Amino acid sequence: MSSGGPYDPYNPYQPPPQYPPPYGPPQPPPPHPYGYPPPYLPPQPPPPTSLWGSLRGLRGAEWPPLRVLLRGGRDRIHGCVWVAALLPCTAFLTLPLMAGYVFARSARHRAHLLFPPRGHRRIEDPDVARVQRVRAWTAVAMSVLLLVVYGKPEDVSEAQQQYMTRLAVTPPLLLLSGPVVITFLFRMASPAAKAYMRPRLRAAGRSALAYVGAVTALPLLVVGLVMVEVRGRGDLDPGFPWAQLALTAPFFWLLFFLAFATGPAVRTGFNSAGVHAALPALLTAVLVWEFTLISLVTGGLPPGPPAVQVLAVLAGPLSVTAVVRWELHRLRTRHGVTLRA
Known part of the structure; x- marks a missing residue:
């Protein structure tokens, strides 16, 4: 039984095997720049839009529906303010404002389409x-x-x-x-x-x-x-x-x-x-x-x-x-x- 040769497993002096391109020996993954793998972050919900943020975007973009605009200020405005806005003594002001916004949004949309x-x-x-x-x-x-x-x-x-x-x-x-x-x-x-x-x-x-x-x-x-x-x-x-x-x-x-x-x-x-x-x-x-x-x-x-x-x-x-x-x-x-x- 002969021993040695370029592919003899017992020959300590044989060269490493050559892989034809594009193959090669498996490489370890590159080290993380901070020294540890990145943690898993679940998808985050979008930040809540405030009422003021919604109003700032009304000039150049399409006006959102009234329910979206009110929902944007739901977390920013105290519930007592909402209750006070719907009282009979203040409804004569808030309800026309809401109706005016609906009319203005509809007219603006039609005007910009035309x-x-x-x-x-x-x-x-x-x-x-x-x-x-x-x-x-x-x-x-x-x-x-x-x-x-x-x-x-x-x-x-x-x-x-x-x-x-x-x-x-x-x-x-x-x-x-x-x-x-x-x-x-x-x-x-x-x-x-x-x-x-x-x-x-x-x-x-x-x-x-x-x-x-x-x-x-x-x-x-x-x-x-x-x-x-x-x-x-x-x-x-x-x-x-x-x-x-x-x-x-x-x-x-x-x-x-x-x-x-x-x-x-x-x-x-x-x-x-x-x-x-x-x-x-x-x-x-x-x-x-x-x-x-x-x-x-x-x-x-x-x-x-x-x-x-x-x-x-x-x-x-x-x-x-x-x-x-x-x-x-x-x-x-x-x-x-x-x-x-």
């Missing part, structure tokens, strides 16, 4: 947005400086009145100016671009009609409430409370709807921003010159010497037009967006 808050730009350009913010804050600072240097007390009240007037006339002015700018772009567009724009024009028209319908329904509901009130006082109609509730509920829902829909509707041009990437810039240039004419007609020239007055009147629309021109240039050179495409 007018997405962040749908005012098809192409987001951080440089353009930064220049627009700088221009806007510069305009505010120059207006305040003009009032401080040359203004009188009546000029301050007139400036506040012009600001409120601008807020009031912006939606109807946009409804009148938007179709003109859209018609201009549609006539300049190529046949392929027109086929792309048609369904988006129909969607924008439906959203604009919905907003106009909500605005029109509010005075009609007010007239209906007045008529129901007069009839209920005179005839003592037993159905008067139900008729009043049937008109009051949609009235407050429409108020909440318009409060949440007006801002996104103005920013998106009643969803016309999706029709053409250059449309928001063109609408901005048109609106700023219209606002300048309205301010001159309603309030006259700003305070100061004649040269300062002319500069104050023309600086705003000219600077906005320059920014719009630069934005259109960037859309054409960086994104290939032209007025005919």
